[in-house]
Structures are given as C-alpha cells and as structure tokens.
Amino acid sequence: MSKSGAKRKRGIMRLVAQVALAVFVLDQVTKFWIVHWLGLANLRAIDVFPPYLNLRMAWNYGINFGLLAGDGAATRWILISVALGIVLFVLVWLRRDPPGRLGLIAGGVLIGGALGN
Numbered sequence: 202m203s204k205s206g207a208k209r210k211r212g213i214m215r216l217v218a219q220v221a222l223a224v225f226v227l228d229q230v231t232k233f234w235i236v237h238w239l240g241l242a243n244l245r246a247i248d249v250f251p252p253y254l255n256l257r258m259a260w261n262y263g264i265n266f267g268l269l270a271g272d273g274a275a276t277r278w279i280l281i282s283v284a285l286g287i288v289l290f291v292l293v294w295l296r297r298d299p300p301g302r303l304g305l306i307a308g309g310v311l312i313g314g315a316l317g318n
Contacts, residue, residue: 220309
C-alpha cells in the first residue's frame with residue numbers, strides 16, 4: 202500500500218472513531234442526565250410532551266423485549282461478545298471497502314451505539 206493510501210485509511214478510521222466516540226459519550230451523558238439529574242430513577246415517569254413523549258423507568262437486562270434477561274452472567278457476556286463482534290465486523294468492512302463520507306458516519310454511529318449499550 203502506498204503512503205497516500207495508508208494516510209487515507211487512517212483518515213477514514215479517524216472519522217469513524219470520532220463519530221463513534223461522540224455517539225458513545227452522548228449516549229452515556231444523556232442516560233446519566235435523564236436518570237440522575239432529571240430524577241427518573243426516583244420519579245419512575247416523566248411526561249415530557251404527553252401523549253407523544255413520555256419517559257418511563259425500566260431496566261432491560263436482556264435483549265429486545267427482555268429476551269434472555271433471566272439467564273444470568275453467561276448471557277451478559279454473550280451479549281457483550283456479540284456487540285464487540287459487530288463492532289469488529291463493521292470496522293473491518295469500513296477499512297476494506299470504505300464507503301462515502303455518509304457511510305463512514307453511519308458506521309461510526311453504529312459502533313458508538315453498540316458500545317453505548
């Protein structure tokens with residue numbers, strides 16, 4: 202690979218990493234802000250713009266609709282492994298066949314969201 206090709210790949214990965222980091226931080230900060238600063242943990246419900254936007258406190262320890270929630274620590278590690286596998290797959294895909302700028306941003310959003318959960 203030429204020096205310009207390597208430099209371009211670093212620039213591509215830098216954009217993906219910056220977007221992923223921004224999404225991850227925004228995800229964690231908004232969760233903390235809503236649960237602790239707005240007091241959702243104590244209130245259990247906040248009607249922001251009823252009936253269209255209502256926040257309700259609930260913990261989902263599994264996947265969609267609470268599936269696999271009662272299966273213990275092993276399931277947690279399996280879900281973490283799946284999320285990390287998805288992140289690795291997206292990184293390899295973006296590095297091997299870089300899409301346009303919008304595709305790179307979308308890849309960063311996907312990675313940041315996967316890591317945030």
